[in-house]
Amino acid sequence: MTTAQLAIDGGTPAVSRRYRERWRSVHLRDLAAIVRYGYRDVNTIAKGDGPIAEFEQKFAALTRTRHALAMNSGTAALHSAYFAVGVKPGTEVIVPSYTFFASAAPILQCGGTPTFCDVDARTLTADPDDVERRITPRTRAICVVHMWGNPAPMDRLADIARRHGVALIEDCSHAHGASYRGR
Numbered sequence: 001m002t003t004a005q006l007a008i009d010g011g012t013p014a015v016s017r018r019y020r021e022r023w024r025s026v027h028l029r030d031l032a033a034i035v036r037y038g039y040r041d042v043n044t045i046a047k048g049d050g051p052i053a054e055f056e057q058k059f060a061a062l063t064r065t066r067h068a069l070a071m072n073s074g075t076a077a078l079h080s081a082y083f084a085v086g087v088k089p090g091t092e093v094i095v096p097s098y099t100f101f102a103s104a105a106p107i108l109q110c111g112g113t114p115t116f117c118d119v120d121a122r123t124l125t126a127d128p129d130d131v132e133r134r135i136t137p138r139t140r141a142i143c144v145v146h147m148w149g150n151p152a153p154m155d156r157l158a159d160i161a162r163r164h165g166v167a168l169i170e171d172c173s174h175a176h177g178a179s180y181r182g183r
Helices: 027-042 050-064 074-084 104-110 126-132 154-164
Strands: 093-098 115-116 139-145 167-170
Touching: 074 104, 104 115, 104 126, 115 126, 115 139, 126 154, 154 167
Parallel strands: 093 115, 093 139, 139 167
Antiparallel strands: none
């Protein structure tokens, strides 16, 4: 620990420039197009057309999957996934101990219990050996987080999930465009 005076108390600041967050600009014409489309027909989601459906189709093609479903957040996507695999009171979901809180919060919203597993120090993703040690008869799913775009060892985790008959849910909110073994 240092004995230097804190900057707030008159000491020398550790950072000389003020931090400025930079966000990508939303183009007004894109926003206007979405508003115009929604105004013309508010049932675009139910009908499966419009800019959201177009995005879903393009994202499915990008990720080489048959389907993509746009959600308002990664938290909502995980909540839907946990609900879909039957997370409810009395069930558990294994999640990495190093993740954003939204990987675990929807488990609680479904009435389940998050069980935290260790992470690999190199990849910062779930340690498959620890995941397997934590599986109990109450385990409903394993949630894998590809933290900061680092892919988790999916072959091993998929094998563990298959052998124990539990769902494998991938939280890819940190990994759009990442690849694993050439995929």
